[in-house]
Amino acid sequence: MLDQADGYVTADGRQIGPxxxxxxxxxxxxxxxxxxxxxxxxxxxxxxxxxxGPNGAGKSSMLNVISGFYVPQEGQVLYKGAxxxxxxxxxxxxxxxxRTFQNIALFEGMSVLDNVMTGRxxxxxxxxxxxxxxxxxxxxxxxxxxxxxxxxxxxLEIQAIRKTPVARLPYGLKKRVELARAxxxxxxxxxxxxxxxxxxxxxxxxxSRFILSMNDEFGTTIALxxxxxxxxxxxxxxxxxxxxxxxxxxxxxxxxxxxxxxxDAYLGVxxx
Ligand SMILES: Nc1ncnc2c1ncn2[C@@H]1O[C@H](COP(=O)(O)OP(=O)(O)O)[C@@H](O)[C@H]1O
Ligand SMILES: [Mg+2]
Numbered sequence: 001m002l003d004q005a006d007g008y009v010t011a012d013g014r015q016i017g018p019x020x021x022x023x024x025x026x027x028x029x030x031x032x033x034x035x036x037x038x039x040x041x042x043x044x045x046x047x048x049x050x051x052x053g054p055n056g057a058g059k060s061s062m063l064n065v066i067s068g069f070y071v072p073q074e075g076q077v078l079y080k081g082a083x084x085x086x087x088x089x090x091x092x093x094x095x096x097x098x099r100t101f102q103n104i105a106l107f108e109g110m111s112v113l114d115n116v117m118t119g120r121x122x123x124x125x126x127x128x129x130x131x132x133x134x135x136x137x138x139x140x141x142x143x144x145x146x147x148x149x150x151x152x153x154x155x156l157e158i159q160a161i162r163k164t165p166v167a168r169l170p171y172g173l174k175k176r177v178e179l180a181r182a183x184x185x186x187x188x189x190x191x192x193x194x195x196x197x198x199x200x201x202x203x204x205x206x207x208s209r210f211i212l213s214m215n216d217e218f219g220t221t222i223a224l225x226x227x228x229x230x231x232x233x234x235x236x237x238x239x240x241x242x243x244x245x246x247x248x249x250x251x252x253x254x255x256x257x258x259x260x261x262x263x264d265a266y267l268g269v270x271x272x
Contacts, residue, residue, distance in 0.1 A: 007044065010237060017045030020189065020221060021066065025075035028061055035061040036072065037245040043189070048215055049223045050232045052256075053242035054265060059225045060102055062242065063191050066223060067099055068092045093122040098187035100178045102194050102225075108167040112177050115166055116153060119184030120145040149184050155217075156180045156210055172203040176210070183214065190214070192224040196231060204228065208235055229266070233257065241265070 007017040021043040028036040035058045043049045043066075051059050064070040065077065068087040077084045079095065087095070098119070106115050153162050156176055161169065166177060175195060182190055195211070196204045208231055214220050226232050232239060233253040241249035241262045248261040256262055 007046075014046065014216070014237075016047045016237060019043070020045045020080055022078040023062075023065070023075070024078065026062075026065055026072045026077070027074035028058075028065060028070060028072045034245050036065065036242075038075070039240075039242070039245075039247045040075075041240050041247065041250055043221060043223055044237075045221055046215070046219055047221060047237040048211070048235050049221075050236035050239045051223065051225045051242060052227070052229070052232055052239055053248075056244075057242040058245040059242055060193055063099070063193050063223070063225060067097055067191055068095075090122060093185060096186075096188035097191065098182040098185040098189075099191035100175075100182050100193060100195060102197070104171075104174050104178055106166045106174060106178055106181070109165060111163050111165055112158060112169075112180075113149060113153065113162045115177055116149045116180045116184050117145060119181035120149060122185055148186065152180050152183050155213075156183070172199050175199065175203075175207070179207075179210065183218075183220075186218075187220060189221045189223070192222065194225050194227065196226060196228060204231060211235060 005018060007015060009015055019042045022040075023042065024040050026036050026039045027034065037058075039062070051062055053059055061070065065072055068077070068084060069089070069092070071086045107118065110118075150162075153159055156179065158173070158176060158180060161173065166174060169177065175198075179192070179195065182192075192211070196207050199207065211222060211224070212235065215222055224235070226235075236253060238251060239249070239253055239256045240247060241256055241259070243261075243265040248265060249256045249259040251259070
């Protein structure tokens with residue numbers, strides 16, 4: 001089923017499209033450390049693609065390659081069929097790619113709403129010069145950005161804290177605000193680095209629900225890194241498993257769960 005070029009329909013009736021991103025033989029080094037060793041895999045339109053593996057496996061590095069933040073020494077990334085050059089963060093955003101970080105990166109002194117509004121920056125077309133000339137247009141744009149931000153705040157059920165400074169929020173809610181900001185950019189591809197790390201069971205359930213309905217309602221393609229195997233199995237269509245920079249598994253949650261190399265890596269079997 002997975003070799004169908006145009007996509008396929010999942011068991012629960014979701015439409016998965018063609019490949020949008022292809023990692024081809026990626027090797028990434030930091031000095032003498034090989035963080036990623038000759039890894040290839042793809043991401044399809046509309047899918048929830050998980051990257052899992054023990055600490056230090058190279059998952060965050062891989063997400064940074066996907067986002068265009070790191071350029072690998074070997075191999076190439078194809079985005080919508082074209083090789084992707086090195087990009088600045090704002091160029092990445094313009095391509096419809098948004099992300100959250102393993103360590104929360106919000107403006108702590110600003111309100112939730114203002115933080116979410118910063119996610120709209122790439123959609124602001126009116127510069128200062130034209131703002132002076134076209135006051136009306138700038139105002140219309142501001143109104144539209146605010147509407148999108150409010151819509152996402154409603155969607156993620158954080159209306160009650162929209163005026164609260166982020167610094168005053170508990171950890172789980174900060175993670176949700178970070179997700180809101182990423183979503184405010186209306187991305188085609190959303191990259192989440194451990195969106196549920198440090199959360200309690202209830203918070204994880206909420207986050208899982210939001211990720212799934214985001215995928216469902218907005219058609220957002222999602223690549224996420226997650227440690228909790230249960231969460232990964234529930235959420236994802238396909239899973240890449242990394243260990244010591246190598247890919248040791250790739251397939252549906254069931255395929256990966258029954259892969260002996262994956263079982264060994266998770267049980268901490270020695271690798272020498
Ligand atoms: N910026 C960096 N500079 C040097 N080494 C790095 C850097 N980022 C990651 N590494 C190294 O690359 C390896 C993979 O790290 P990382 O991608 O963060 O793994 P994971 O997210 O799976 O825990 C580790 O050995 C880590 O120390
Ligand atoms: Mg990491």
